Amino acid sequence: MGIPLRILSDHSRFREIVRGRIKANLRKFLQKGEMIGKRGQELISIPLPTIDIPRFRFGQNGQGVGQGEGEQGAILSPGEIAPGGGEAGSDSAEHALEVDLSLDELAVILGEELCLPRIEPKGSDHLSNQRVKYTGINSTGPESLHHFRRTFRETLKREIAQGTYDPKHPRLIPVREDKRYRSWKVDESPESSAVIVYMMDVSGSMGDEQKEIVRIESFWLDTWLRSQYRGLECRYVIHDAVAREVDRETFFHTRESGGTMISSAYKLARDILAADYPSANWNIYLFHFSDGDNWSADDTRVCLETLQNDLLPIANLFCYGQVESPYGSGQFVKDLRENLGERDNLALSEIADKEAVYQSIKDFLGRGR
Amino acid sequence: MRADGLVALQKEIERHARDYGLDFFETHFEVCDADTLNMIAACGGFPCRYPHWRFGMEFDQFAKGHAHGFSKIYELVINTDPCHAFLLESNSPVAQKLVMAHVLGHSDFFKNNFCFEPTNRKMLDEMGNHATRVRRWIDRFGVERVESFIDTALSLENLVDIHAPHSTRRPAPESEANERDGHTGFPVQREYMRRYINPEDKLADERRRLELKRQAAKSQAFPELPERDVLRFLIEHAPLETWEADLLSILREEALYFAPQARTKIMNEGWASYWHSTLMTERLLNDSEVVDYADHCAATLGTSPGTLNPYKLGLSIFRDIERRWNEGRFGPDYEACESMAERASWNKRLGLGREKIFEVRRHHSDVTFIEEFLTPELCAELQLFAYDFNEKRNFWELSARDFQVVRERLLRQLTNLGQPIIEVVDASPRGLTLLHRHEGVDLRLDHAKLALKALQAIWRGPVQLFTQQEGKQTLLRAAEGDIDARPD
Known part of the structure; x- marks a missing residue:
């Protein structure tokens, strides 16, 4: 199910404001907020544009209340701060890699912006190559793909956990649950x-x-x-x-x-x-x-x-x-x-x-x- | 989870909740998918809000937060009678159980806390009416004009008197009858009594007094007393078209409707968390659900250093109150006791805890709740601290763990919902004058100027605001086309 109808018009209107299509007077209040997420080791930023309507409000004057460990003078990392008691922090800066948009999204926007028609392709779109790739490890599989190292590692882990492992007489007996197999994925790439x-x-x-x-x-x-x-x-x-x-x-x-x-x-x-x-x-x-x-x-x-x-x-x-x-x-x-x-x-x-x-x-x- | 399963579950939870003395509205649960729930949340809980882009903006944030796994709304409940609650379809059975118990806590709070007393319990209908009115104005004047006016007015949305629904601050005007009596005296039944009941000289004095008063009123400042409900003042006195006044009154009404939620965020969430944990652990949990439940609880009550989790804070205070009143750790005897050992083992086995927290949930709002029940011991236990931005070194640092500092900070954040108090002090042909009651924190200057500009657009005349910036009296003005700030 897509976005519920009721909010759709509000949402597209907001996005048009963000893109500067309508209501240029509001666009100057645009805040380039972001959500900081983690993808693997890297911090990534998901852009979260908001329009901050000006109000009589307190200047932040840089203070707040938090809770947790730490001595007086301890430094709080910028990601942890949400000053002003609840308003989501919006201006954390250079620490994250921007992944503003995927190229696909970019292309969609480009298409919308320029009113580009979708291309009618010719030729053999249906032709595709299948390629088998070993991508990971699975606990089931054919014996021919048995992964000895990983299996014994599991055995070792289990025996240590059970306390049956004796370093003086190292002897590992894999049981069925320890077995590991290479797993594969079929990569279908179109010609x-x-x-x-x-x-x-x-x-x-x-x-x-x-x-x-x-x-x-x-x-x-x-x-x-x-x-x-x-x-x-x-x-x-x-x-x-x-x-x-x-x-x-x-x-x-x-x-x-x-x-x-x-x-x-x-x-x-x-x-x-x-x-x-x-x-x-x-x-x-x-x-x-x-x-x-x-x-x-x-x-x-x-x-x-x-x-x-x-x-x-x-x-x-x-x-x-x-x-x-x-x-x-x-x-x-x-x-x-x-x-x-x-x-x-x-x-x-x-x-x-x-x-x-x-x-x-x-x-x-x-x-x- | 199947719907009929949920209905049975609801009945069971409600039975247990009543057992504990919770007194909630009839509660209607509705199961929604994530998009729908995000939409309802974006509209402040009311699917029938009037069209405006800012709801789309809110939706954008909820939807992105959900898509990227930053935040997830499990449940949403609104203050109406009957109470409506929306549950996320994909909640696990344990989560649904927990969330329904949580909702009943909120429902009880809505019904019984004093802040919610004057709210309109048929707000769903009212919001629907608002939407119809706004749409009708849009049909007549076009979306651009109506939306632009709303955008301007939103700059002033926080200039309401959150206490307005509770009382009227204006003194009742001296009644017509009273004034007439001033001239003719008290009513007289027998004509021969007249000169005894209304002696001529007294009557003359009274006439003189009223005359003086009328003259004084003419030269006196208008409004007579500073008006904190700026929106109402504008609705009544600004030269607005009918549709503009109507939109402004819609905004004001909705702002006032949502104010109690903001005034009791900590208490409300604390109360609901108290009850879901009590109900779950004492009555509802199966053995197989304990781990999932604990996981959920940890997620809701988790803390991070830079933010204050209202669920955690509220719940901790309620539990602390319960313990203190159970053990009798209150009153002059306890306060006067100076032996640490004795204090630590203080227990009079009064068992008043439950009763006390029910009383607290009725009579307090966040400000008084923190002021009264956040104790130094609890502050230390919760590891609360104040932090400041160190401008020299350009980072945030933990500045104090002192109870007084922390408490004062918290109270300041909560007072008037963390909004500056701004009053209309004078309205005359020269323009509209507002006063910011400065209590230590300056206004954000760039925003203040723009908000003043918005005010000027609505007042259709020059406006000015007295405030302080960096310790100096400052006057901000906005007139047709220009804006300036200068120290005064």
């Missing part, structure tokens, strides 16, 4: 069905700021697509005059210099896809970021050909994001627009600055492909 190829222009004209924009944008793209597909693969291509495939780390941190031949990247992407991702089974996403300053008109022609013949026919979506840069001419996006026209699976976006990332994501993903 990866989506691949993203990120391509980025790293020529001299792409500065740090431009890369930052690309990084932010690809993070969000990634988050959204991951929420839509289980098992998403990513490939990263950087190019200046030549293209090469790199890992994620390098992708975001390299700064090359030199000319720009965009076609090189498209060709490489084509080759990667042809080799590893048959289009019948894969949802293919191509993202290309550049400052739009290609080397020559010739090269641009090659780009268009590659796109038209090889990439667009198989891709769910090809997105070209042009980051504004002080050096680039920004011609490339115009060329694409003129020559390829309106297509369902082509998204072009010009990103002026960080603020524009939002709109750009919407341009890219707003089509539900």
Whole structure:
């Protein structure tokens, strides 16, 4: 059963206030409260936003009454304090790791925020791999999985507890209850069905700021697509005059210099896809970021050909994001627009600055492909 | 646990509770899932509250607390007749037993404690009516306007006189008849007696007195006496539209309804815990349930250094009272006894404990309960301490275990529900003036300014508040558009 109907409207109204959708005047009273929990060894924080309506109330003046052990002058840890006799402590600080939102939740919010349509996947979603993993220990199981060490440890524990263990004549006799077996779990991972190829222009004209924009944008793209597909693969291509495939780390941190031949990247992407991702089974996403300053008109022609013949026919979506840069001419996006026209699976976006990332994501993903 | 099982259990528990002399309302139990229970808790126990986002906020907290295992509401009970209690579906049978016994304790407390006497026992209906009224205003004026007004008014929600339902502080106005008598004298049956009953000179004196009084009233401050019930004052005197006054009166009524719960938190929880533990251990527990019961009890009564557990404190005090009155550890003889040994073994076998705690639950609220029955011995036994924030070293530290300090702190936290006492002292065309009765703790300045702003929005004129900040007299003002604070 879900949330009871009666509170639903109040709850969604509150959440809209927190997100700043409505009643901006109340949002300034927003308190970023948290619950401190423990996950394993780590303290984690569950955010608990509240809106603190201003009232005539006492300044805390830092005092309270508690109970327990301790001498005068003993230090109380911040987690233990709820000053003011009962109002839940709200401003404990840096000691916890923020787990504000899971990426899934983030994707949901992103989807809501940008009104993104859910993607209709193609291909073999139902194909899945089964993998057996030994994950733990169980007290029942087949003899073939008998775990000797753990069994004898149990025996030892039991005999010590019963007092029958004699260290001088150590002799352990396992009984049925002591037996331990490896236990396993079947991991069902769906055949990866989506691949993203990120391509980025790293020529001299792409500065740090431009890369930052690309990084932010690809993070969000990634988050959204991951929420839509289980098992998403990513490939990263950087190019200046030549293209090469790199890992994620390098992708975001390299700064090359030199000319720009965009076609090189498209060709490489084509080759990667042809080799590893048959289009019948894969949802293919191509993202290309550049400052739009290609080397020559010739090269641009090659780009268009590659796109038209090889990439667009198989891709769910090809997105070209042009980051504004002080050096680039920004011609490339115009060329694409003129020559390829309106297509369902082509998204072009010009990103002026960080603020524009939002709109750009919407341009890219707003089509539900 | 099946419902019919619960009904049988309820009958059994009620029988035992009556045996012990508990006197509770007819109690209706309802079994809810966690979401529903969280919702009811978010709405202050009333599923039929009017729509407002803050209930959604409360719900968010309860739901998250529940989902992440920080807190769990086992039960919820409201002060109505018949008393309604909501139980969590997933409670184990032992927990249901315990919780039902606990609820009967609360129900008895609601019925018998003096604080709850003037409360409306049909509050479910009243809350439902409030919701209908608010919805009707929303239909007429739109949700934005109504909600915004409620938001503003909530800033003043704590400015009520929690004692208002018990008495009227205003002196009865001199009756019309009395004034008329002032002019014409006492009624006279026989005309020839008139000049003896109402001598002319006395009559003249009386007329002069009334005239003076009327003139004095004109030039006198308004309100005549400081008004602690600021909300009521606003309802009666602020230039409000009908719907605004109505909303304000709804807020006030609900604030006053919930005040007794806040005034008796420690006692109420202590009393309920006393009875669930007594009933469980003496009558209800099966052998197989002891461990689960102990586990639950430990969870409810557990303490952590920085917070005060009202269940634990209340229960300890009630048990201490019971023991003291059983053994006769009270009165001048005991007080005067200076031999430690004699005091330690003091036992007159009076057996008055039960009787005494029943009396205490009727006549006390938290403030008087702590003041009267928290003894130095108990304070030490409970390991109570005061703590302060050490600004130099930037951490909280245990500052004192001294009984007087601890008690004073506790009382200060409880007085007026821990809210500052603020009164209307003057209302005139110049504006509304309020006085904060400063008793050692300053107001939180940023909040005070904003709350004053809210007051100004409702009064529709300049407002000012006299208070103290860091030992200096301070005047806060809010007028159209601006706000400032300056030392006076």
